[in-house]
Each structure stands twice: as C-alpha cells, then as structure tokens.
Amino acid sequence: MEFDQDITVAASPEYVWAFLWDIERMARCIPGCQSARTVIAGQRYEALVVERVGPFKVQIPLDIEVVEVSAPVRLRARASGRDAGMGSGLQMQLDLAISPAGSQTVLRVHSNVAVTGRLAVLGHSMIARKAGEIMTAFAQSLKRELEQPQADAATL
C-alpha cells in the first residue's frame, strides 16, 4: 500500500529538517505512538504504536532504521515490527523529501506499508483505508506541529 502526502508548511527547510530529528515532537505526530526513544542517534530508533479498529487492537513495537540522509533535503527510513499477541506484522518504508516553495516549505511524505499475519483477515481494502486515515492524520499532525510558534514549541 503506497501513500503520498504533500504538506506545505510556513517554515524554512532548515527548520523542517531539524524537526525531523526531534524524536519527541515527531512521536507526537505519529497516530497511536505511545513512546519513542533513540537507540543510536541518527541511525536507529524504537517506537511503540497502538492502533485500534473496533475490537481489534494492534500493539506494535517498531524498529526504525534510517537508511539515507541527504541534509537538508531527503531522509529515508524503514520501520518494522510485530504484534506478538495478534500474530501480525508491519513493514513500512518512509521517504521524506523537503523542498522550498517561496516563503514556505513542502514536505513530501511517501510511504509504502505492508501488513501481514492474522490482521489481514480484515481485508486489504479495509486495512488500506485505515492506513490511509493514519497517514492523513500523521500529515495533519506534522503540519500542526511544524507551524506551532517556535517559542511554544520550545517549551513543550
């Protein structure tokens, strides 16, 4: 399942680039993210993501690996994890590209998401729809977080 989001934010490319490495603020933008931590700065991170569809609750500890860095324009990462209880896995490739647009910045988010295991019983269309909702919420949160007054953001 592939998703594309273009997020135009009133901030400089450098500010957006710095934001991508702020794990606390990034974690706040990921729907269902319960916790996140740095394993090796700039290389590996861990996050716990909990998502629910009706009675189906998925709890996935994600290993996130940064695979390409071209400051301040591109960041590629891959994430994978497995809900042991539900016997379902998630693999995700994330490609973030930053480009200036006048006084604003466009953050292009491309993601490729695969869900495996018992969760697939929900059906591909249902999962794709939910994943699309999550990616849209992620993009909206990113925009909101990025456009917060910087003084406010610094105090969070």
Added chain:
Amino acid sequence: MLPPFELHQPDDVRTASALVDRYGDAATFYAGGTELLLIMKEGLAAYRHLIDLKTISGLSQITYDEDAGWLSIGGTATHYALERHPVIRRHVPIVAEVERGVANLRVRSVGTIGGNLCFAEPHADPGTLFLTFDAEIDLASHEETRAVPIGQFFAGAFETARRPHEVLTCIRVRPWGPHTRGAYMKFGMHERPTLGVALALTLDAGRRGIEDVRVAVGCVGPAPVRVGDAEAMLTGRALSEIGPHLDAAARVAGDAADAVDDLHGSAEYKREMIKVFVRRAFHAAAARFS
C-alpha cells in the same frame, strides 16, 4: 483456542457499564458471542473480562408503544426472537423476513441484534434495513443515556458511535405507514452477504405517484449507507414513468455506496450489482402494493 477470561454477570446496565470502565481495554460486553468468541479464538482480540449482558432483566424485550408509535427492540433480543416475535411480525414484518435470512439457525438462535449492530461487521443485513426506518439506537452507561440516529451510528468497518462503556439497550423503530411497502434483497457466494439493498417505497393514496423512497445499501463497503441522491431522483415521480429514473437512481446508488475490493468481489463488480439490486428491490416493493 479460546483464551481464559472471567465472566461477569451483572443485573443491570449501570453495573455492566461500570465494569467496562473499571477493567478498561481488558473488558468488553458479551451478548450472543457469535462474533466476539470467534475473533477471540482466532487471537484477533484478547479480553480478560467479559461482561455478560444476557443476565440483565428486560434487555431482550420487544414491545410496541401505541401512544408513541414506536417499536422497541431490546439489544439482547436474538435474531431468532426477531424472526418469530408476534409484535415484529405484526408491525414490521420485513424485519422478521430479513432476520429469517441472517446467517444460519445456530447464529440466529444465540446471536443478538445489539451485538450484530455494535460489532459492525460490514457484511451484515440488519443495519442496512434499519436505515430505511430511520431507527434510533439507545445507548446507556452508568453516566448517561442517549439516542443516536442509525444514520450516525455506523462509523466504518467494525466501528460505531458507541463508546466502549455504553450498552445498546434498544433499537427504536417507527413502523411504516399504510402506503409504504419495502423490500430487502441480497446475494452472496460466501457465508456472509456480498451485497444488501433495502428499499422502502411510499405511494400516494391513488398509488400512482411516489411520495417517498428510502434506499440503503450495505455489505459492499465499510458501513451501510442511505443513498439520498438516489432517493431524490425517484421521489415525486409517476410510477408509470419510473423506468429511466430508476435506472439513473440505481447508477447513482452504485457510485455512492463506497464499494471496496475484497474477497466478495471487486468494487466495480459490486457497483454493477448494486444497480441491478436497487432496480429489483424497487420492483419488489412496488409489487407488494398489488
């Protein structure tokens, strides 16, 4: 294998609701269990506490309030009870007719109408039919009670407006008037329906003109939907000249039903089938006037 759980059997809704609040994500309500126990056995959901609603007195009652003109169907009434109950058969016979076609006898004997609506499995019949009645869903907790129009109840596949600690206490249905007839038509190749179309047709006293039409489509997408645009294309038309308008409305219904690809068929196939079944349901409802 079904994982171990503690079964709580409260006497009233307030206690049941408070128990879900107390145990949080580890608890859920249990009525017929025809869906819940299956997903627990499959390991798709895990609850250490099941709050049995069947021990709550009066929650399975089916009554008709003459003054209000409402039929009240208790949340733990089984499909079989709806199929057989004299109040249902007298005031809303199409509900009995549809319930007779739900799943199989084993499911109908223990599965409840409240469980069916709250589980919101997309491939289900009753929700689609109740949309054509503009039914209201009563939800109660230990904090408050509220009524939700069924059009606002289904939020998506397996998701509804019900909060985790709210019990669906009853579905309130106003029977159709003397100039209304309805039909529910479905088909499927698997155990669950691929498509369901409910249609309620109201004619004028002379039975020549269409006063009102309600069209609901279910099973093809995340949740059943009313198709207001299709209804508007039929309302006010003469029955004798309905052909082209019905074709156009059926096309609109096919496009508006939010069909998705799944094991039951492609979205494109479902859209085509909706067109066919909207037309069939209309003609079936119209034939019931003669």
